[in-house]
Amino acid sequence: MRRTFVALLLSCVMLLSLALLAGCSGSQEEVANAKQEVVNLYTDRHYDTDQQLYELFTEETGIKVNVVKGKSDELIERLAREGKDTEADLLITADAGRLHRAKVKGLLQPVESKILFENIPQNLRDRDNEWFGLTVRGRVIVYSKERVNPSQLSTYEDLTNPKWKGKILVRSSSNIYNQSLLASFIALHGEEKAKEWAQGIVENMAREPKGNDRAQATAVVAGEGDLAIMNTYYIGKMLNSSNPEEVKVAQNVGIFFPNQDSTGTHINVSGVGLTKHAKNEENAIKLMEFLSGAKAQKQFAEANYEYPANPAVEPSDLLKSWGEFKSQSINLSKLGEYNSKAVKIFNEVGWK
Amino acid sequence: MLTIRHLKLNLNIWAVLSFIFILLVILPNLNIVLNVFNEPNENWNHIKEYLLKDYLVNSVILITFTGFFTIIIGTSLAWMISIYDFPLRAFFKWGLVLPLAIPPYIAAYTYQGLLNYTGVIQTFLRNSLNISVQQKYFDVMSPEGAIFIFTMFLFPYVYIITKSFLEKQSAALIENARVLGRNSFEIFLYVVLPVSRAAIVGGVSLVILEVLNDYGVVKYFGIPTFSTAIFKTWFAMGDLDSAVKLSAILMCLVFSLLMLEKFLRGRKKFSYTTAKYSPISRIKLEGIKGKLAFGYCLMIFSLGFLIPTLQLVHWAFLTYQSILSIRLLGLILNSLLVALFSSSVIVIIAIIIANNCRINENLLSKIYSKVTVIGYSIPGAVIAIGVIVFFVNFDKQLFWFYKMLNPNSSKLVLSTSIVMLIFAYTIRFLAIGYNSIEAGFEKIGTKFHEASRTLGMSVTRTFFKVDLQMLKPAILGGFLLVFVDILKELPLTLILRPFNFNTLATKSFEYANDEMIHEAAISSLIIILISAISIYYFYKVGDKED
Numbered sequence: 073m074r075r076t077f078v079a080l081l082l083s084c085v086m087l088l089s090l091a092l093l094a095g096c097s098g099s100q101e102e103v104a105n106a107k108q109e110v111v112n113l114y115t116d117r118h119y120d121t122d123q124q125l126y127e128l129f130t131e132e133t134g135i136k137v138n139v140v141k142g143k144s145d146e147l148i149e150r151l152a153r154e155g156k157d158t159e160a161d162l163l164i165t166a167d168a169g170r171l172h173r174a175k176v177k178g179l180l181q182p183v184e185s186k187i188l189f190e191n192i193p194q195n196l197r198d199r200d201n202e203w204f205g206l207t208v209r210g211r212v213i214v215y216s217k218e219r220v221n222p223s224q225l226s227t228y229e230d231l232t233n234p235k236w237k238g239k240i241l242v243r244s245s246s247n248i249y250n251q252s253l254l255a256s257f258i259a260l261h262g263e264e265k266a267k268e269w270a271q272g273i274v275e276n277m278a279r280e281p282k283g284n285d286r287a288q289a290t291a292v293v294a295g296e297g298d299l300a301i302m303n304t305y306y307i308g309k310m311l312n313s314s315n316p317e318e319v320k321v322a323q324n325v326g327i328f329f330p331n332q333d334s335t336g337t338h339i340n341v342s343g344v345g346l347t348k349h350a351k352n353e354e355n356a357i358k359l360m361e362f363l364s365g366a367k368a369q370k371q372f373a374e375a376n377y378e379y380p381a382n383p384a385v386e387p388s389d390l391l392k393s394w395g396e397f398k399s400q401s402i403n404l405s406k407l408g409e410y411n412s413k414a415v416k417i418f419n420e421v422g423w424k
Numbered sequence: 425m426l427t428i429r430h431l432k433l434n435l436n437i438w439a440v441l442s443f444i445f446i447l448l449v450i451l452p453n454l455n456i457v458l459n460v461f462n463e464p465n466e467n468w469n470h471i472k473e474y475l476l477k478d479y480l481v482n483s484v485i486l487i488t489f490t491g492f493f494t495i496i497i498g499t500s501l502a503w504m505i506s507i508y509d510f511p512l513r514a515f516f517k518w519g520l521v522l523p524l525a526i527p528p529y530i531a532a533y534t535y536q537g538l539l540n541y542t543g544v545i546q547t548f549l550r551n552s553l554n555i556s557v558q559q560k561y562f563d564v565m566s567p568e569g570a571i572f573i574f575t576m577f578l579f580p581y582v583y584i585i586t587k588s589f590l591e592k593q594s595a596a597l598i599e600n601a602r603v604l605g606r607n608s609f610e611i612f613l614y615v616v617l618p619v620s621r622a623a624i625v626g627g628v629s630l631v632i633l634e635v636l637n638d639y640g641v642v643k644y645f646g647i648p649t650f651s652t653a654i655f656k657t658w659f660a661m662g663d664l665d666s667a668v669k670l671s672a673i674l675m676c677l678v679f680s681l682l683m684l685e686k687f688l689r690g691r692k693k694f695s696y697t698t699a700k701y702s703p704i705s706r707i708k709l710e711g712i713k714g715k716l717a718f719g720y721c722l723m724i725f726s727l728g729f730l731i732p733t734l735q736l737v738h739w740a741f742l743t744y745q746s747i748l749s750i751r752l753l754g755l756i757l758n759s760l761l762v763a764l765f766s767s768s769v770i771v772i773i774a775i776i777i778a779n780n781c782r783i784n785e786n787l788l789s790k791i792y793s794k795v796t797v798i799g800y801s802i803p804g805a806v807i808a809i810g811v812i813v814f815f816v817n818f819d820k821q822l823f824w825f826y827k828m829l830n831p832n833s834s835k836l837v838l839s840t841s842i843v844m845l846i847f848a849y850t851i852r853f854l855a856i857g858y859n860s861i862e863a864g865f866e867k868i869g870t871k872f873h874e875a876s877r878t879l880g881m882s883v884t885r886t887f888f889k890v891d892l893q894m895l896k897p898a899i900l901g902g903f904l905l906v907f908v909d910i911l912k913e914l915p916l917t918l919i920l921r922p923f924n925f926n927t928l929a930t931k932s933f934e935y936a937n938d939e940m941i942h943e944a945a946i947s948s949l950i951i952i953l954i955s956a957i958s959i960y961y962f963y964k965v966g967d968k969e970d
Contacts (some may be wrong), residue, residue: 118934141926141934145655146808146919153812157819159840173662244646246656282565282646287540294541294559314742314942317542412661419474424648 109135111355114151115164116144117342119375129362135355144170151179156349161356164206166342169252171203172408180345185357191364191382195403196341205341205404206363207378210397211253212337213328214300214307216292220326227331228257228338231299232272240273241288241297244281245418249303249340254417255410256338259402263413271421281424286310286318293321300325303340308377308390329397339399340407341381436883438780439789445773446792449851452810453798459668467663471670475653479670483649483677485567486574486642487632493575494631497724498582499624503612506590507598509708510717516725517587518963523728524580524905525955527912529640530932530948531577533941534732535564536644537739544735565645574635576728581634581905582627585863588901589623590616592867595704608707622866625685626859632681633800633855636674639915640933650674651803664809671806678801733952739945748946756950759927762842763910766849767857771903773850774857779891782865782873783883793862800855804915811848811920815839845920849910856909857902864898865891904962908955928954 115122118141126137140147144165151158151174163180165171174180180202188197188204196205213225231240243250257266278297288300289310310322329337344363350356362368369380370388379387386392504510505517526534537543539562546562549555563569597619601611617624642649650670658667709717777796781789799807819826819839826837838844872894876886892899917930928947935944 118937140921141930142918143937145658146915149658149809150812150919153809154816154839157816157839177662246643246648246652280646283536283644287536287565290541291559296559309940314739315542317547321542415656415661416470419470422474424646 109133109352109355110138111135111161111352111359112138112140112159113162113164113359114140114142114147114160115162116142116147116166117164117376121371121375125363125368125371128368129359132362133355133358135358137359148174148177148179151347152177158347158349159351160347161350161352162344162359163347164342164344167248167252167407168203168205168341168343168404169248169255169407169411171198171343171345172405173411174345175200175202175405176408179348181348181350183346183357183360185361187361188364191361191369191384193381193383195401196381197343197404198345199403199405203343203345204360204364205343205381206369207342207373207376208339208381208399209341209376209378210304210329210337210339210399211249211301212304213330214289214292214302214325215328216295216298217324217326220298222326222328225299225328225330227334228253229269230330231301232269232276234276236276236299238276238278239298240276241278241291241300242273242281242302243284243288245415245423249285250301250423251411251414251418252340252407253301253338254414255407256400256402258410258413258417259406260335260400263417266414267417267421270417270423274421274423289325290318290321293324304379304391304394305377311390312377327394329395331400332398336398336400339404341404342376342378343381438776438883439784442777442780442789442792445777446795448847449795449799449854452814452851453802453807454810457668457672459665460672462665464669465663465665467657467661468666468669471653471657471666475648478648479650479653482567482647483636483674486570486647486649487635489571490574490578490635491628491632493571494579494582495624495628497575497579498627499586499617499620501579501721501724502583502587502590502620503616504717504721506587506704507608507706508717509706510714510721512718512721516721518960519725519729520583520721521580521959521963522725522956523577524908525952525959526577526729526732527640527914527929527932527948527951528573528577528634528638529644529914530736530936530944530951531732532564532570532573532641532644533936533944534735535569535573537941538731538735539564544738567645567647570641570645570647573641574631574638576724578631578634579724579728581630582624584901584905585623585627585860586620588897589620589863589867591704598704623863626863629682629685630856630859633678633797636678636801637803639803654803654806658806668806671802674803675798675801678797682797733949736945736949736952739942740949742945743942744946746943752947752950755926755928755931755947756954758925759911759929759951760954762846762849762927763907766846766853766910767903767906769846770850770853770857770906771861771899774854774861774902775892775895775899778858778861778865779887781862782870793858796858797855799851800853804852804913807848807851808916808919811844811851812839815844815847840922842922842925845917845922848916848920849913852913852916853906853909857906860902860905861895861898864895864901867898868894900962904958907958911951911955 113126123139126139130136140160142150144167147163147165148170151160151163154160163171163174165174171180175198182201183204184201188201192204192206196208197203213228213231215222215225230236245251254266254270257269278291283291285300285302285306286309288302289306291297292300304327307322307325307327310318313319313322331337344360346353346356346360363372364382366382366385369382369385373380373385374388377388377390379391501516501520505513505520539545541559541562543562546557549557564572597615598611601615606614636649637651639651639655643652643655650673654667654670654674657663657670708714774796777792781793816839819837822838868891872890873886876890877883881889912929914929914933917927918933921927921930928951932944932947932951935941935947
């Protein structure tokens with residue numbers, strides 16, 4: 073009895089010293105590596121292929137990429153709290169609204185780079201060049217191939233038509249993709265119209281919003297509703313799922329790009345910004361340029377079945393098979409500007 | 425003279441250390457709590473008008489039903505395991521703790537994946553038997569489903585604490601009741617429940633706090649509760665003030681529940697009835713009764729552990745080729761080291777504070793014991809932000825010192841290191857360690873301590889020679905709970921980890937968050953395996969103590 077306790081105590085002490093040792097050796101290493109060029113990255117992308125890209129970047133430039141992954145909201149908050157002492161040089165998030173939030177909080181700084189300006193179209197980057205889109209996704213209508221003829225579909229606005237009562241599936245309003253969608257409507261049509269739209273969707277919902285985007289597609293195939301509002305890349309992910317049933321689900325739904333004759337389909341980006349207090353500014357810009365370039369764009373976009381932001385780079389074959397589409401032309405900064413208004417509208421109309 | 429003597433009595437090493445630890449727990453939360461008193465803004469009015477009622481109702485429903493069901497399942501199992509003998513009892517004794525090894529958010533994803541349209545069950549019915557089912561009967565993504573998940577994966581808190589109490593404590597009472605002719609059910613109702621009330625409440629408060637803090641399950645299921653609301657206001661509305669106000673309401677809710685229980689319990693105190701305690705002599709259940717007991721345990725064990733684990737194993741087979749790699753080893757090592765180290769720190773601090781509370785019974789020490797709960801009743805993300813602010817300031821104060829050691833030192837040393845994460849774990853999980861150690865102390869009572877003091881040993885010597893020896897099972901119990909909790913912990917690890925630091929939990933979450941639940945299976949399984957092994961190991965040690 074005594075012995076087990078002593079053993080436990082000893083192992084704790086050993087662990088403690090081990091941890092201390094690790095800490096010390098860590099800092100020594102840092103001193104030794106003072107000359108090693110680095111760039112520090114806060115990102116909410118979690119794809120294993122990203123790591124390969126960073127390694128390729130290190131190979132080409134000798135600059136090591138350090139990564140902290142997290143949820144973008146929390147990374148932004150962390151960045152804000154760390155203030156000018158932050159170690160982060162770049163912030164990558166999966167939504168323009170969030171990049172805008174970082175900008176408004178004064179966490180980013182403008183980047184003047186010919187390469188970036190060439191590679192990234194104007195509407196996919198910040199007005200003041202504080203952030204740049206890297207990959208593009210559409211938020212589209214997904215329909216049951218069995219029960220819906222795509223000729224019945226036209227616009228987002230049409231989804232509020234009483235003929236779709238009890239047919240619409242969409243996730244919770246706490247999701248940023250829905251917030252950005254509504255923000256784009258506020259930007260295009262004003263608050264009142266946007267609220268009417270949200271109200272109309274709530275009235276047509278097939279069930280209380282629940283689950284993620286994939287769950288919406290699954291619910292369409294399971295017959296809980298006929299239409300789902302979701303991001304394009306989830307269909308790509310489901311088609312490549314390890315679960316054959318999920319592949320079947322994806323095969324049984326069609327993708328429809330709404331508003332082709334009017335305002336265009338809502339798009340959003342994942343993008344990158346240089347932090348205001350970046351300590352490795354030059355390296356950071358090099359990485360931004362690298363990620364916007366032809367070589368990286370393909371892999372960066374395809375990791376998540378997205379469209380490359382760089383127009384010179386072709387999307388993958390799968391995405392091409394969905395056809396080309398007209399997208400909303402608003403500057404994506406607006407998505408951030410109208411975000412809190414969108415959240416409030418959702419609450420007011422009772423979109424859970 | 426008197427004051428010096430007074431000081432000397434109160435100001436021993438225990439009091440000083442406790443004071444320092446408590447201060448460290450409070451400080452990071454202070455700047456958050458201070459925000460509560462800011463003027464309500466426009467957002468707050470919006471929240472009050474449209475959302476608050478929903479949050480309150482949903483949160484109360486979740487904690488009430490989860491609390492109720494965990495008490496029923498937890499105490500009934502604890503009672504059966506300690507009083508009766510039936511097939512496989514020895515296995516269930518620790519096997520029923522295993523659901524704790526599965527993080528609720530993983531369980532939620534797993535059950536949804538199992539039951540939904542593309543899951544094994546519906547696929548089998550559809551493809552092999554050609555039966556299409558109504559989706560609503562297979563829907564776990566509802567408040568009922570959340571209650572199910574919380575109950576099945578949190579009831580072991582009630583079970584562990586109640587069982588260890590019953591085993592050590594109630595033999596004499598139960599045997600007296602038996603001799604006096606009460607049947608088993610009556611004993612359960614009139615003897616066991618009242619006597620083990622403190623233990624049950626201790627367990628259930630942990631359950632309730634876990635439920636109130638849960639973010640993963642309710643977010644995935646789309647149920648608006650306080651924790652989703654806090655995240656939503658803070659991050660989506662960018663309004664920390666209102667988020668903190670919500671946390672404050674949440675804390676009031678928690679504390680009033682705890683106070684209510686204390687009030688109802690009044691001055692009743694239970695400790696060893698005699699110095700010599702003996703284990704209960706168990707009754708062997710024969711025939712159908714034994715089978716029923718076995719069946720009940722098996723059902724709970726299956727729902728809470730076997731089924732989700734098998735499902736994860738199945739998914740692991742589908743994905744292992746793309747997931748297994750050398751990096752996985754690094755993840756395992758990171759998870760283990762950080763969890764072992766942090767739990768040791770937490771248990772040591774908990775012992776110090778609990779011992780201080782016991783020997784210096786005054787208002788201050790009572791406040792201490794309340795403060796330990798703080799970290800557990802504030803959502804993880806809020807703690808994380810408090811801790812970051814605290815460490816960044818701390819680093820600024822220590823900059824001269826860093827420069828002395830290393831002229832090239834950067835300004836942020838501690839706040840970019842693992843120390844910050846361990847510190848945050850300590851704030852968060854101190855309550856768990858403290859709870860089980862306090863219960864341990866309560867069980868021992870003060871007689872032995874007083875005897876030793878009367879015989880001339882100092883407080884500290886008494887602690888090492890007497891108290892610590894008797895406290896070991898409680899210490900190990902606390903260590904186990906904290907260790908497993910840290911292994912599963914998410915929000916703090918996500919926000920506070922240093923560069924390039926990944927654990928099994930963060931990896932599972934990344935996959936699950938990207939809606940790649942199959943890919944999350946392997947790292948989830950490793951978490952479950954390590955937790956299960958530690959539960960087993962600590963159980964064996966705990967058993968030897970008897």
